Amino acid sequence: MKIGIPREIKNHEYRVAISPAGVHELVGRGHDVIIEAGAGVGSSFADADFKAAGAQILSTADQVWESTDLLLKVKEPIAEEYARLRQDQVLFTYLHLAASKDCTDALLASKTTSIAYETVVGADGSLPLLAPMSEVAGRLAPQAGAYHLMRQGGGRGVLMGGVPGVRPAKVVVIGAGVSGKNAIAVAYGMHADVTVLDLSIARLREIDAQYHGQVKTITSNTLELEQAVLDADLVIGAVLVPGAKAPTLVSNNLVSRMKPGSVLVDIAIDQGGCFEDSKPTTHAEPTYQVHDSVFYCVANMPGAVPRTSTYALTNATLPYVVALADKGWKEATATVPGLAEGLSTHDGKLLSTEVAAAHGYPVATLPA
């Protein structure tokens, strides 16, 4: 099979959808891997590294899209890529379609077969292709929050760990899943005063045991959430309802009553965000102000640490890419457990119930 990897063109997105090791594996199995010149540079892979692993390098994105059967990306197609989508190609990437009607419409109009990384399900019900990037975004969130809590950026002027004799920052993490747990680990490591809320008592129990009660755990409900947010210097939104639009948990009114200079980092922004005023931002301009608070809503946080993220992402995607390349998408989705959960569009039909619900579209099933 011919497998294509274009350069990512979203704002400050430096990841690439394959590593030289992935190229080596696919070429060894008899596939052709075709990479756009410069695609790996942001992750510190030279064209020569990919060539040495057996890839062919083509100079333009159009050539890569046109000449391949399976196209691997990191981020969802953006408007300037829509014209390249086509019916006889399989697109395997993050899609986050519940948060983008435009992208959903473009995939349907092109009749492409698209498979979303973020809804592929593991044997234990986990999300194996979302998890590595949630780990990265979770670990970055306190780092970004700490930076924006500094006074010069409009923050409250609070140091995460305080100093001996002075209180640390109060960090509230909403969601104790993969990104939430990683955010807790780093915030705790910075000596912040950390509280986590989740609907799942089982997840809170794990955190209580792991941190010996040093991280406060609270079952999420409207009243507890409101009190925690009003008390916080930094709020990290890390919730997910897989495939669906994120629930709105922090209203504009609640933000108006928060401490001046408080910072809100919405990791869940790629699924539409869990704060009422969240709107996607870029690494070039990551924050904006709502009342007296600073919002950070970067939808591709891992793009800031591309070398780490590219390795983490491609380690997880490669087994699925190998199956798609070896078997073709029909057999692969029929035989590889959990891969079919990623199927999003095919032949102009929407195959995800959650995305259909988000946009009020009908959902279809594949003919047997």
Ligand SMILES: NC(=O)C1=CN([C@@H]2O[C@H](COP(=O)(O)OP(=O)(O)OC[C@H]3O[C@@H](n4cnc5c(N)ncnc54)[C@H](O)[C@@H]3O)[C@@H](O)[C@H]2O)C=CC1
């Ligand atoms: N901005 C970025 O660059 C990135 C964003 N993400 C996004 O981060 C989000 C979280 O992903 P993961 O941590 O992997 O999800 P996860 O599924 O591991 O954890 C989500 C947690 O949210 C909890 N939750 C759901 N509704 C809740 C509510 N109403 N109140 C409190 N807790 C609630 C769930 O019980 C679960 O523990 C996703 O939208 C994901 O796409 C992931 C990577 C990068």
Ligand SMILES: CC(=O)C(=O)O
């Ligand atoms: C999960 C995702 O969309 C990202 O890593 O950018």
Ligand SMILES: [Mg+2]
């Ligand atoms: Mg994202």
